[in-house]
Amino acid sequence: MLNNILNEYKVLVNGVQVHYGVGAFDNMDINMFRGLRWFVVTSRGGSMEKYGWIAKLAEIAERVGAWLEVCKCVSTNPTVEQADEAYENAKRFKATVVIGLGGGSSIDVAKAVAAALASHATPSKLYRGEASIKGSLPIVAIPSTHGSGSEVDRFAVLSDSKTKSKAAIVSTKIRPTYAVLDPRITATLPPRLSGATVVDALSHALESFVARNANPVSRCYAREAIHLIAKGISELMKSGWGELRVRAYFLNAAMLAGAAIDISRTTLVHALEHPISYYHPEIHHGIGLAALLPAWLDYVESVVPELIREIIEPLQKVVGGQSPSQTVKNAIKILVGETITLEKLGVSEDEYKLIAEDAMRYLKALVLNNPRLPKNIDEIVDLLRKASSE
Ligand SMILES: [Fe+2]
Known part of the structure; x- marks a missing residue:
């Protein structure tokens, strides 16, 4: 049907390849992932696992011979410590791409981890300005909420008890490479x-x-x-x-x-x-x-x-x-x-x-x-x- 809000489309927004529509998840273009070691950042609550989206992603990974590691490490209002922990896991895993699957918090932590891996510094150091962002691994954003817009922006918001602040790491380098927006993922919120x-x-x-x-x-x-x-x-x-x-x-x-x-x-x-x-x-x-x-x-x-x-x-x-x-x-x-x-x-x-x-x-x-x-x-x-x- 013409102009149906559920229909798939692909468009470049602020440099991010956006792939929208019912079915976008199943039809995602894995060439955009650039590498075969996929580090997935998602919420501690585990809703993405519960509703089968992690399993679906694992199926896609298996089909293309990619390794998948899932880090259920993010809470609402995520902290730099959570980002640091995810970074250590991603480094050990030798991730080639970081996937944020969940709400804005999961996508923000994925961005911080991807930048940290390419910059050889922890997310907390990047957040506090103690190290500079030199680059980023490719970031894939798969939002499960319809709010933050983090999938197309250059911000990663974290809370930090050391500096008593909640602010953003800001860099054009942390805009995702690819954003998969499938309304079905938000349906169980x-x-x-x-x-x-x-x-x-x-x-x-x-x-x-x-x-x-x-x-x-x-x-x-x-x-x-x-x-x-x-x-x-x-x-x-x-x-x-x-x-x-x-x-x-x-x-x-x-x-x-x-x-x-x-x-x-x-x-x-x-x-x-x-x-x-x-x-x-x-x-x-x-x-x-x-x-x-x-x-x-x-x-x-x-x-x-x-x-x-x-x-x-x-x-x-x-x-x-x-x-x-x-x-x-x-x-x-x-x-x-x-x-x-x-x-x-x-x-x-x-x-x-x-x-x-x-x-x-x-x-x-x-x-x-x-x-x-x-x-x-x-x-x-x-x-x-x-x-x-x-
Ligand atoms: Fe906001």
Whole structure:
């Protein structure tokens, strides 16, 4: 069928060969793997194993005579220690390609490992700037969520207790070589987690659209991402998470929003969420963003009203809302089942100053990429206070 959102396509996005569609996993082009020692990074939870995707990958490996080692070593908000451990395993295995199979966390750790192997330095050293990234092994990204966009970007986000930070290794060398986006892999993700990952993609699209570093190309990606998120939410309201088309819209949207932030980067929302989920690693990145987005929209709206109106409109048509922040609150409620606030997440007011200071300490580039520049720490604390209640 023409224009079916489930259909396979192949396209180069930001230098990444994207292979999308139902069946993409079975039809993946293993020539893109460049080598026969495949090191697979996946989550500790083991969902990829449980739902048979590891076994399917092992079958493909066997067919082409490749060796496969699976490292179930990644948690939500992965740490540099987890990346270091995966790196040691990959080095011992003599990996020739690193495959991230799972959510954004698995793909990010795969990127850090691939760069570390080519740079002869541990991921923690690369993260802390104690060694430089000299190159990377080929990276294959196979996302099981529709949120991070890590499959097409140059970031690997890790948490580090030594520097008390959660930030990204940033390098064009860690963009994946090949990204396999098959909506079927996302089909078993539980509803709330599914919605949380979409909030991440939504935040990427909104932030990149108004970012100071935005340009016509990043805005083009962000605009289409929002249209697809709106379509996905519309379909979700009719059919629920069990409908593969819902996943398909969101998977495309997440990839495009990832392409947008690869160009423009994110802004104050991500600069504040990272310290929050550093101090509260149990908080999913998308849920943390859900608490911040409405207050942030109110904060930036007066500075870029036309851009905000333009990027919110497709969503507003589907979920309503008298203001951009209300529209996003409505969308979040549909996606994750409730309105999210910092208070609900257990982030207390005593922490706001530290969170704001951390954003300025190690994520200043993102703060300075915000369309409205905070005059001082108190202004950021005030934004956090507004995000604390409905
Ligand atoms: Fe994100």
